[in-house]
Amino acid sequence: MTAWSYYIATLTVYFGVDVLAALALNLQFGFAGVVNFGFIVFQSIGAYIAAVVVLGPSSGTFQQYVFGARLPFGVALLLATVAGAVLSLAVGLFSLRNIRRDYQAAILLIISLIATQVVQGYVPLFNGSNGVTGVPRPFSSLPLSLQGYQWAYAGWVLVFCVVAYAVVTWLSRSPWGRALRAMRDQEDAAASLGLNVAALRLQVFVIGGALAGLSGGLLVEYIGAWSPDAWGYAETFVIFTAMFVGGVGNYRGVVLGVLLVPILFLELPRFLPQVGYPGLMDSVEWIAIGAIWMLCLYLRPQGIVPERRSLARRRSAAEQGEPA
Amino acid sequence: MTLLVARDLVVTYGGVRAVNGVSLDLAPGESLGLIGPNGAGKSSLLAALGGQTRLAGGSIVLDGHEIGRLPVYRRARMGITRTFQMTSEFARMTVFENLVTAGHGAHGASLGRVVLRRHETRQSEREVASRAWSVLDRFEMAHAADLYGSELSGGQRRLVEIMRCLMREPRVLLLDEPMVGVAPHLVEKLLADLRSIRDDGIALVVVEHALEVVQELCERVVVMALGRPISSGTFDAVVADPDVQAAYVG
């Protein structure tokens, strides 16, 4: 029973983290049309920063990294969020332009490849390919059994999800959210109506990046370790596929997509009998992701839950506003 | 007092001077037509005024302010707005949302304001919404309020573009071939709508190939060829000009 409990609790944590990531990506792509194919980098910086600020100063012998400290976990999460936002700001200022969307996507994808090379190559930064390990558990002073702790953490993550969902939905329904959609649909026309499109793009990139950083911080504090294996460029595609399947541009659909793709679909093979050589299933999974991706593109990514039309409500003269 | 003064405008594409030293004056509420053969530089001139293309030379002064170096969104905030040759409605937003987005503009859509001034934002939403309904009623489009931009006919899309511009309460409206994509039997109606906008006192600059539209709508007409104006005056005066006739034929 405990093995199952551990498994489900862990799955819930991953679910929550992926939901945060998907909310951020949906805000960027579904609403603003920003194709952040380098998304995983911003989740990753959050994870690294959260890890190193709780790990204590680097001894240099076991593992090397920057910014060692022994800060409390709440602060670590905050710093992770800030790290995601700051890195997004830097990357965004440099690489977000009014250019063909496919070029924009390719640029952000390459940036994530560059990031992997830099981290792997420059060991003093985040311990290169080996990554950082031994990140202590938050709230270890609480009198919880291992099982209890896992479920508590899962609940903790879900709280963040609910709050993030509320915030992101509210922002998307606001005039700012509408401006994003206008920019997505017709950038030149949006500018000709007075919208500062470059600023909007940067804002949504930074907000998404902050959420991404938060998700990374939450994940690393659960798993206790983080290395380049965990953040290959292809991870971004899994979330994108989740978005396509669930429904681009609406958050309920995206949550459903996360449930279906990273969680159900990618976990399912665990329960199937071992086929072929070790590692075959991994390849097959990626082939399947690619196939689902292409299928969604062919059938036009409305997703299972389509974007809901916002109906205009006409107020009678009596209801309408304050006296002139 | 002139609303818009453009002097010696130059626009280049590659090595070609699409606009080759054009000067233009626009009085408040004046309606100016830009006609000429293909490749004359009319759309490029409009893009130079709107800010979609960079000026290689010259100046544009709106109400005493130099705007020639300003980006598109800044010029829009100063009262210049435009439609595009291919209709630019927001396809995945409803007609109502199209208008409301334009009505809020940058100020209403500012992230800081939305987050920090929630009460004000709610008030603006109500105010902009009621303005949007007025505009929709004026153009008899209230029934289409919940249709997505992509679900509209060509004429309706053009109307949405124009209604959006009106939500900005602009001083100058640049129209790039407004009749493109509009079914012939709707041209008359659209023309009437444009006349009523002109009568409201909004200055118009209209690029159009359909000469009947220009004749009906524009007090003054400038004929361009090869990047320069070759004639200017009333429609009748201009079409009688032998230089103009030569440009069209030759």
Add this chain to the structure above:
Amino acid sequence: MWSTFVSAIGFGVVLASIIAVAAMGFTIQFGLTNVLNLSFGAVMTVAAFAAYLANRHGVGGWSGLVVGGAAGAVFTLALGRGIFKPYARRGAQLFEMMMVTLGLSLIVNYSVQAISHNNIYQFAVLQSTPLQFGSILITHTQLIIVFISIGVLVVLQALLRGTKIGKALRAMAADPDLARASGIRTGRIVVITWLLSGFLCGLAGVVYVVNAQSVGYTTGQLFLPLVIAAAILGGAGSPVGAVIASLIMGIVTEEVAAFGSEAYSTVAGFGILVLVLLSRPGTVRGGQAGHTQLTL
């Protein structure tokens, strides 16, 4: 230090030759279709494996080039007609098409990985005894590769400038609507483009593994960004531009590797691609349909 610099130029020229063959193929395809085809690398890998298998079955060393080229041509045509065209017909724009190629590259790359059981195979074509020209160290094989790339350039230029088909291809790449209106059989030209660019793609794949002396599913993973950078930097549709840009890419990469490290050279290559994409025309401007159109 000077000798390091010069020898790196030698390595750079070899690398440039390999990049050039691929970049010429990419630029021909991109010049016409306007699609950022990220599955180009996967097709290279498949063609390389085809050459390897042919080699295992007795087909002599360098004829593997023809096998690889043919495999690339056929595969590319199949993808072009069977996958890209249907998506275009369903209204896919530039960005969606790139996503399609991305999905395709996932499928093809991981299929190759699965079929090859994650193995890397040896692929030695010629006993490569190194020759020395001053500070420049180069093997026989590599010298042949350099000549192959020069040969490809010459043949390609002759094709594009000298033949009617070549002219039609250039016309279509410049202005598809005008070309169609002038009576050019655009469908046929598209097929020829698939075959030609596919052949070069396959050729490049074989040349790559001949130089690397091994073939596996990781073949050319970090190579594609260099190819795309060279193609776009050199100007879409221009083989000469692609070659010049390839020389730049190859030499810069090797110089950075010589004076810095392997990782830095990869970053340098990626960095150049980012800068090229940021600066090359491709800006979407309302009204100018040219650069947002795709031709399939």
